[in-house]
Amino acid sequence: MHMAPAETPAAAAWGRLLDRQVEDLAMVQFVTPDGALTPAGEEYGVDVDLAQRLHRDMVLARRLDTEALALQRQGELNLWLMSWGQEAAQVGSIRALRQTDMVFPSYREHAAALCRGIAPAELMAQWRGIRHAGWDPSVSRFHIYSLVLGTQTLHATGYAMGAAMERSDEVVAVYFGDGSSSQGDVNEALNWSAAGTLPVLFFCQNNQWAISTPTTTQMRTPLHRRATGFGLDAYHVDGNDVLAVHAVTDVAARRIRAGSGPGLIEAQTYRFGGHSSSDDPQRYRTQADFDLWMGRDPLVRLERLLRTLGVEDDWFKELQEESDAFAVDVRSACKALAGSDLCDLFGNVYAEAHPVLAGEREQHMAFLAALESQGEA
Amino acid sequence: MHMAPAETPAAAAWGRLLDRQVEDLAMVQFVTPDGALTPAGEEYGVDVDLAQRLHRDMVLARRLDTEALALQRQGELNLWLMSWGQEAAQVGSIRALRQTDMVFPSYREHAAALCRGIAPAELMAQWRGIRHAGWDPSVSRFHIYSLVLGTQTLHATGYAMGAAMERSDEVVAVYFGDGSSSQGDVNEALNWSAAGTLPVLFFCQNNQWAISTPTTTQMRTPLHRRATGFGLDAYHVDGNDVLAVHAVTDVAARRIRAGSGPGLIEAQTYRFGGHSSSDDPQRYRTQADFDLWMGRDPLVRLERLLRTLGVEDDWFKELQEESDAFAVDVRSACKALAGSDLCDLFGNVYAEAHPVLAGEREQHMAFLAALESQGEA
Amino acid sequence: MTTLTLGAAINAGLRQAMTDDDRVLVLGEDVGVLGGVFRVTDGLHAEFGPDRVVDTPLAESAIVGTAIGLALRGYRPVCEIQFDGFVYPAFDQIVSQLAKMRARSGGLLKLPVVIRIPVGGGIGAVEHHSESNEAYFAHTAGLRVVSCSNADDAFHMIQQAIHSDDPVIFYEPKRRYWEKGTVANEPSLGLHQAGVLRRGTDCVLAAHGPTVATALAAATAAEEDGYSVAVVDLRSISPLDLSTVRDLVRTTGRLVVVHEASTFFGLGAEVAAAVTEQCFFELKAPVLRVGAYNMPYPPAQVEDHFLPDVDRVLDAIDRSLDY
Amino acid sequence: MTTLTLGAAINAGLRQAMTDDDRVLVLGEDVGVLGGVFRVTDGLHAEFGPDRVVDTPLAESAIVGTAIGLALRGYRPVCEIQFDGFVYPAFDQIVSQLAKMRARSGGLLKLPVVIRIPVGGGIGAVEHHSESNEAYFAHTAGLRVVSCSNADDAFHMIQQAIHSDDPVIFYEPKRRYWEKGTVANEPSLGLHQAGVLRRGTDCVLAAHGPTVATALAAATAAEEDGYSVAVVDLRSISPLDLSTVRDLVRTTGRLVVVHEASTFFGLGAEVAAAVTEQCFFELKAPVLRVGAYNMPYPPAQVEDHFLPDVDRVLDAIDRSLDY
């Protein structure tokens, strides 16, 4: 990995200082892309019922994504960021947490959000430009999306300070991307949570790209290795293998609940779509790369495994029907989404009375009234 | 280090994921506190001439510190931050670099600054409130002090981007403290320089305190371990052992020049004084701690070694005389430091013409003139 | 009724707030064992323990970012930023997260976070330790910005800020920390009300925080020259209590705004624009501004010439009266 | 003389500057292979290579911090911030380092860094993608802040900004990226001069960047109602070219400032305060401001009601004329 230095006596004598490089963690995988169990998968065993539930979560999430992209193309949404390809990472992790564990998502966690009972309409409201955030985090225990990259890792850390103070056995989970890990905030959060032995689970979906920027531009070593350096328990998992993700998250969460401090899971995955509906990934990545990863589709692999394990065709058909019905709901829910008036928003800024804003609201109402009377005149 | 998780089959099976913790690097030491060579020191050998030069640097630096603190107590300086106790870390490292290597200091690197030919008056100007920075970095290749913690690590990284682009064999060195390592900027710099294989040498003086906050509050693992996680070559050295610091810096610099990417040296040290002349360290640390570290004084240890190696009393006496003469110069230089007028500062803000500021300058001059004529009237 | 320094009054206010409500936490660099570099949190660590008075790692973005997380969990964190010039690493968390999160959530979330900032010059400090940055936060919708100038206000305003369900930037005039004043048992004004310290018929001076004393001294000096000058302590910078200022200006027709920050895009501009709009026909002279020149805070040796002082305020009053 | 979109004009200006001087570098997120999310750096990576067009890691503080290091080594870096709302993580490096380093060094160091920011609303974007934050930087001594409104200015101003030995915040009105205009071979104005786009005798509109077109449209509409309205494109926000504005105001006695940022502590306040001070007796009405309300930029669905539009400008003209 390193170029040899000019060999001097000093360098020769002290070069060994550097020998103790950290080894990268092997990636945990239970199911191969063609649906076979790995030795680790065999050892762990498969809970078929769980696997079916996870599969259903993934199928519906993918359907939402497909429908939403289509709605964007039809002009019903301003923008959509697909989680396509990352369903296993999201579903596997969130399903291994308790419903009461608070989650701080980034902005691509639609599959995770659905698992927390957030409705498609609530998810789409933001991208239709109706609201900045569509759901109530106190109900779903799923915080609103954070679009300023990495900021949410500190919110999770603070939330976990509270949990630690209260001696609660909660885990506070936070999602972020490979690109975001270059932000100061994320590193402050890793360090702060480690120093404070806080119950935070950092979950990085390493989908290998930050818009057009590959992970190799962001970092020299894999993120799980960096996390170890900060003193977190780090895990490296095949992010397209929902069973492995679920198992690793389960282990990590147990350790965190037991008080061992924060953990980080790096889930190796790939986004099949563009960064967003505005992005054309062909400008920066190859068809070969895409094809390679298409061969590692999380849904295909689990379906193969399930079929091998004897899940019948009927079950898949029923799921397909459920998914079709869901798609109809998604489309109509999207189109039904109508927003509020600008006038209503003045009241959302401050919790308490605010004379400047109140004055501006009045001014705005007067302006509208004048406009209207002009229109009439 | 970690609490045991509730033992479940999953945890048992996958607990081994965590076994590969990074080992902390042993601290390199050549000279023990009582002046004896360690086996490593024996193996490396002592260049007595170099050792004498380093000792002289340290003695003068300490003298500057003592005088400056006295001057502060007399009201001649507004503030002073001593490098007392950290002379070996600073002198050993900067003397292992080339004079042409650019250095980005923090704010406590007076010993290093003196080695770069910066005059005591230039150093004291800032703390007497005369100027914000007292020297010309293009002459000393020692950037102005950065008081906003950690910001300079990114400047060094950018400077090194230029060096890398030009295929130069420079090293860009940057000093910072243990506390500062919690800042986002420092971690962005570690990551960015590693990702870009840039010739930056990060030098952390871990003096165990950030004002009243101990290193244990800042981080869970030692900094050199974190650096390894980011993919830097990391070194851990006894920062009170000037010969070890010099040797380790030499190795690190050679590797960096050879193109292996950034390195980080963590120098274990202690500040004997308060954080600044305004600080009372007895509020937060114990006498026992202080006494322990007093027993590890970098100057005492090197003097013992030098005497063992046959350096004569005369040499130490001459050095004492030089130091006394230096002290006289320091005091008179300080008192001679007079500043500029506010009026002169308007021209320092922008390199090019600026009508708003020019107008304000005129306004100010008119005000002064009016005031004067009133005074006369 | 008791006599305290301004610094001790904030300390007492924090203690009171922490006693009244155990969801109130204090966090920042060196706020615990040391009691803060200005000793404003002195004794709180001993009294309330390390869970409620948290010595944090050295990272301002994280101080504010974790405070947001704590607030989302129901706590009322009070962050200390050690010096004005060190708030910028937290700017993103303050401006994009703390300020906007309530609006972003459609009014669902509340963020009762207070950020205490010792502010301004006059103590002979090195660079980055004497800044006045209220304009950045006042221009940021979603924040409240207040500034205390004396012990009584300090004691009450810090508690009112903590009681507020909105985020509050709380400025403490560091060169006035050691000035004593009497502290009443009850506050006489709401957090966002300006206080009229002195009535006058010729001209109004509006100031806040560290320059209130300067304005009062200037008013006294002007009196000797035969002018009757009113002084209003704005106390709240966002929202501004314009009606109090306006009422005074309607009598005098003249207003001078005094602050330490650069005048360019500063508080004086907002006050001038708003008052002029509302009192256009009453104004006998344009609203004048006395503040910093458009340059970074200079070295300590010249700060006395840089800071708005009585002479510069008197000069502005003269210019106003000359119209 | 050629016709380009505003975005393509900046691209051409960057290419010209890079061709003229090989110390000019471009760095930012996705500026290389992709050519930026708005394609403003399209083709530069292919033409100048990865050393001079740098796809950076995702860290704004580091983008500006390393640009400072590059500038200290003699380069002239041009940073791209992907969207207005993402400049805040770099705020500390901009405000404490980039802006102040020259003054801190006693005038020894120079920092020729340009920070390009696509700014403002109107493209139906999600939160944090439609902000107008010029006031923060204008209030920061040591920076220059400019804003282009059309292709011709875009082409020349980006080059003038790069030639400047001072740090320049360069605003690009993102909703105007696709608007075409003719580009002259030579600039007609200096970087910090305002441009008079339209003369008029009843009222002056001052705008910059995205609202210049709004102001022009309003002036045209007002003409139909029989009013003669002048329009000035401020172009430079710091320093402000007050003399050009003042000259126009001396004829009309009325001024309305139009911008997308919140009026509270915004550009309009500074212009109002300064112009009122200098034209007190000429003003027939207070300087009026049309800008954002004191709230975070709202969801896209209502942005048309939020952004200053022709109706709101006309309303302000009416109010001004009513005095």
Ligand SMILES: Cc1ncc(C[n+]2csc(CCOP(=O)(O)OP(=O)(O)O)c2C)c(N)n1
């Ligand atoms: C602070 C900040 N800078 C820039 C952006 C613009 N941006 C949005 S997403 C993105 C890439 C994020 O990559 P990654 O973290 O890997 O997440 P992914 O999109 O791959 O899920 C960028 C640069 C932003 N949202 N926030």
Ligand SMILES: Cc1ncc(C[n+]2csc(CCOP(=O)(O)OP(=O)(O)O)c2C)c(N)n1
């Ligand atoms: C961004 C920022 N925050 C806070 C401070 C105030 N401050 C000055 S020095 C210091 C402690 C620094 O500790 P460390 O980095 O270990 O350096 P040392 O003083 O021990 O050399 C603090 C908190 C600062 N200068 N900059």
Ligand SMILES: [Mg+2]
């Ligand atoms: Mg990614």
Ligand SMILES: [Mg+2]
């Ligand atoms: Mg330290």
